[in-house]
Amino acid sequence: xxxxxxxxxxxFMRIAILSDTHDQIANLRAAVIYCNAYNVQLLIHxxxxxxxxxxxxxxxxxGAVHIIYGNNVGDQHLISxxxxxxxxxxTHHGVLGAVEAGGMKIAFHHYPQVARGIACQGxxxxxxxxxxHRYCVEEVGNTLLxxxxxxLGKDTQPAFAILDSSSRTVEKVEVGExxxxxx
Numbered sequence: 315x316x317x318x319x320x321x322x323x324x325x326f327m328r329i330a331i332l333s334d335t336h337d338q339i340a341n342l343r344a345a346v347i348y349c350n351a352y353n354v355q356l357l358i359h360x361x362x363x364x365x366x367x368x369x370x371x372x373x374x375x376x377g378a379v380h381i382i383y384g385n386n387v388g389d390q391h392l393i394s395x396x397x398x399x400x401x402x403x404x405t406h407h408g409v410l411g412a413v414e415a416g417g418m419k420i421a422f423h424h425y426p427q428v429a430r431g432i433a434c435q436g437x438x439x440x441x442x443x444x445x446x447h448r449y450c451v452e453e454v455g456n457t458l459l460x461x462x463x464x465x466l467g468k469d470t471q472p473a474f475a476i477l478d479s480s481s482r483t484v485e486k487v488e489v490g491e492x493x494x495x496x497x
Contacts, residue, residue: 325480326479328355329416333360333464346375347374356378357375360384360423360442360444379403381404382423385424409424422443429461450463
């Protein structure tokens with residue numbers, strides 16, 4: 315059994331939450347390198363991956379990867395076709411994902427409004443989202459709602475979140491380079 319599959323059963327995990335990479339290979343690569351170096355066991359991508367070539371970058375992660383579509387879906391056919399086959403450690407969930415990892419039930423959807431609605435139901439320990447490119451961590455009842463911000467680097471320094479399942483703490487990690495836009 316692959317190590318990344320065994321780790322899903324671990325009680326305590328460090329879980330990376332990313333969103334809105336929008337084909338920024340260098341920023342995603344920097345996040346994966348960081349996660350591999352700092353004992354992150356699971357990676358969740360909350361949408362707007364865009365192109366199938368980004369799967370090559372996600373496949374460099376040493377653990378299991380779970381992804382969903384966002385509102386910029388790119389090549390849906392090639393992305394979904396590669397997950398689980400060419401890239402056995404990457405699971406594609408469509409538009410709504412749910413996993414049990416680190417002793418927690420975790421849901422993820424691209425849109426913050428939908429994620430908030432899921433969090434309000436109280437069926438999950440953690441609900442993750444993206445879309446608006448704004449980092450935010452808050453408690454909704456007993457559910458932790460996490461938006462990791464953007465990996466694109468258009469409006470802010472590219473960043474993602476790491477959830478420690480044992481302490482329910484979230485760390486913001488800045489990596490990569492912001493986009494340089496002509497003025």
